[in-house]
Amino acid sequence: MTTAPVPTTVARRFSPRRFSPRRFSPRRFSARGRLRPGLAIAWGVLALLVLAAVWPEALERRPPDHVDVVHALRSPDATYWFGTDQLGRDIYSRVVHGTRLTLLLGVGSVALALVLGTFVSSLAILGGRAVDSLVMRVTDVLLAFPGMLLALLVVAILGPGTGNALIAIGLSTAPGFARLVRGEALAVRESGFVQAAVVLGRPTGAVHRDHLLPNSLPPVLVLATVNIGTAIIAGSSLSFLGLGPEAPAAEWGAMLAEGRDFLDSAWALTVFPGLALTCCVITLNVVGADLRRRFDGRSRDGDR
Amino acid sequence: MSGVLRWLLRRLLSAALVVAGAATVAFAGMALTPGDPVRTLLGTSPATPEVVAEVRADLGYDQPLAVRYARFIGRLCTGDLGDSYQLQEPVGQVLAEQLGPTLELALAGFTLGLAGALLLAVSTAGRRRLPVRAASLFELTTVSAPGFWTGVLLLGLFSFQLRFFPAAGDTGAASLVLPAVTMALSIVGTFSQVLRDAMERALDQPFVLSARARGTGELALRVRHVLRHGLLPLTTLSGWTIGALLSGTVVIETVFSRPGLGRVLAAAITSRDLPVVTGVVVIAAAAFSLLNILVDVVYRIIDPRLRSTLP
Numbered sequence: 149m150t151t152a153p154v155p156t157t158v159a160r161r162f163s164p165r166r167f168s169p170r171r172f173s174p175r176r177f178s179a180r181g182r183l184r185p186g187l188a189i190a191w192g193v194l195a196l197l198v199l200a201a202v203w204p205e206a207l208e209r210r211p212p213d214h215v216d217v218v219h220a221l222r223s224p225d226a227t228y229w230f231g232t233d234q235l236g237r238d239i240y241s242r243v244v245h246g247t248r249l250t251l252l253l254g255v256g257s258v259a260l261a262l263v264l265g266t267f268v269s270s271l272a273i274l275g276g277r278a279v280d281s282l283v284m285r286v287t288d289v290l291l292a293f294p295g296m297l298l299a300l301l302v303v304a305i306l307g308p309g310t311g312n313a314l315i316a317i318g319l320s321t322a323p324g325f326a327r328l329v330r331g332e333a334l335a336v337r338e339s340g341f342v343q344a345a346v347v348l349g350r351p352t353g354a355v356h357r358d359h360l361l362p363n364s365l366p367p368v369l370v371l372a373t374v375n376i377g378t379a380i381i382a383g384s385s386l387s388f389l390g391l392g393p394e395a396p397a398a399e400w401g402a403m404l405a406e407g408r409d410f411l412d413s414a415w416a417l418t419v420f421p422g423l424a425l426t427c428c429v430i431t432l433n434v435v436g437a438d439l440r441r442r443f444d445g446r447s448r449d450g451d452r
Numbered sequence: 453m454s455g456v457l458r459w460l461l462r463r464l465l466s467a468a469l470v471v472a473g474a475a476t477v478a479f480a481g482m483a484l485t486p487g488d489p490v491r492t493l494l495g496t497s498p499a500t501p502e503v504v505a506e507v508r509a510d511l512g513y514d515q516p517l518a519v520r521y522a523r524f525i526g527r528l529c530t531g532d533l534g535d536s537y538q539l540q541e542p543v544g545q546v547l548a549e550q551l552g553p554t555l556e557l558a559l560a561g562f563t564l565g566l567a568g569a570l571l572l573a574v575s576t577a578g579r580r581r582l583p584v585r586a587a588s589l590f591e592l593t594t595v596s597a598p599g600f601w602t603g604v605l606l607l608g609l610f611s612f613q614l615r616f617f618p619a620a621g622d623t624g625a626a627s628l629v630l631p632a633v634t635m636a637l638s639i640v641g642t643f644s645q646v647l648r649d650a651m652e653r654a655l656d657q658p659f660v661l662s663a664r665a666r667g668t669g670e671l672a673l674r675v676r677h678v679l680r681h682g683l684l685p686l687t688t689l690s691g692w693t694i695g696a697l698l699s700g701t702v703v704i705e706t707v708f709s710r711p712g713l714g715r716v717l718a719a720a721i722t723s724r725d726l727p728v729v730t731g732v733v734v735i736a737a738a739a740f741s742l743l744n745i746l747v748d749v750v751y752r753i754i755d756p757r758l759r760s761t762l763p
């Protein structure tokens with residue numbers, strides 16, 4: 149009953165091809181280590197996104213909540229790069245300011261999932277057979293459940309809002325992490341140095357803390373970067389449905405939902421927030437795949 | 453044969469466990485929810501304390517938690533999902549009415565997405581740089597673009613600008629086109645990536661060489677021999693696919709103002725209509741589990757190697 153979640157199969161396409169005589173060429177081989185142009189762009193966009201999230205005032209053209217009804221629903225021009233919305237607010241500046249919330253939802257929920265997953269799997273590993281089996285049964289049930297539905301259920305219980313949306317996505321992502329951490333830790337437990345530590349009489353908790361966790365985390369961190377894109381889509385979907393950040397906040401999904409009412413008159417309202425969102429997710433997917441290629445040694449040889 | 457039956461029985465049992473788990477999580481959620489369900493039910497209408505108490509007793513909210521849980525599970529076993537707070541109708545009835553349009557959308561989107569992926573993968577697998585690059589870019593974009601954005605874009609372009617399709621509602625086949633395309637776009641990228649990967653692996657196999665040596669044409673080779681191998685890994689995506697379709701309906705039905713389970717769920721969450729939320733969750737969990745079993749059965753039919761080796 150365990151259907152492994154497929155975080156991003158994009159990663160697969162961007163991982164180096166497996167060796168085959170037909171395709172081997174010295175150029176392709178050397179390209180593995182180099183920063184390809186697409187990757188350079190992706191890292192550049194990521195830097196821009198981080199700047200927009202940390203210091204939006206550096207990129208904005210006017211305050212994001214500045215209402216100017218006279219200039220409402222303008223098409224993009226030299227003054228208003230992305231046009232204005234129904235209240236005359238500058239869409240470009242709102243998109244810039246929306247970066248923070250969007251990234252916060254994505255990164256925050258994945259971080260929450262990581263912490264929860266690590267905690268739960270530690271519990272399972274240290275707690276003995278009964279606890280392990282109970283925890284993993286529960287994880288199985290949660291994994292056998294579409295993530296978005298779980299997130300919606302959590303929002304239904306907690307109510308809408310930025311923090312609750314973050315918790316909802318984090319909770320729905322956590323089971324995957326729990327399973328992965330546990331699997332990695334169990335694999336590491338069989339290796340020689342852990343056995344040696346056990347034989348030398350190190351207490352179980354210390355072995356877990358000093359050897360199992362640190363050595364099982366790298367592949368988990370790679371999964372985390374790959375998951376951020378998915379989490380961002382989930383977060384903006386929630387806010388598109390009106391279950392995320394509250395109204396005046398500039399969040400890309402919420403901006404899109406507002407713009408939906410002006411589809412026939414002002415296309416800029418929906419095009420630009422969505423474009424920003426898509427570029428953001430593409431960037432994270434490409435960067436995540438690159439990280440995975442560089443750090444996850446095992447994914448180099450084909451797929452698991 | 454008894455092995456197959458035992459396997460099926462075990463899978464059905466674990467599916468029942470998942471549904472029970474989902475129901476429990478949903479019930480726990482309802483019990484934990486801040487706020488008084490009776491107040492929610494009565495809405496803003498002024499009610500005397502006597503009326504409130506009467507409604508409370510009527511719904512069984514005056515009973516301890518364990519009793520409520522037992523009653524909830526008991527009713528669930530008989531197919532009774534309770535009454536909706538907002539619509540004042542049995543949840544089962546509400547959801548049954550909405551099931552049709554949602555299945556229609558999911559099925560149309562899935563078929564379209566699969567067809568697109570087959571076309572993409574068969575024409576680009578194992579090819580040289582340019583076509584693969586173009587296909588990869590398309591896949592990366594569709595995987596990364598959220599469904600509600602592509603939906604809104606299609607809606608703006610084809611309904612509001614060109615007026616090809618109706619903008620809202622469910623009025624026959626024409627109103628299904630854009631939602632189905634949106635749904636298809638959200639799954640086609642992943643499908644095509646996995647399919648091409650598997651086909652490229654199959655293209656390296658000796659049987660391809662022998663087929664080529666016999667003089668089989670490239671297209672016939674790909675469609676008749678390689679595609680079969682490519683289809684296998686797609687079945688392992690089934691869990692992801694069903695999840696994507698389920699969550700896709702929520703967003704897409706909202707974008708296109710289509711009737712359906714997803715839109716009912718979104719509305720129920722906003723209005724805190726918890727019986728409806730619970731109903732959708734339980735039904736979705738059941739559908740998800742049963743479909744997964746079905747896929748496993750199909751998997752064994754497609755792949756003869758698996759027929760003798762039951763897990």
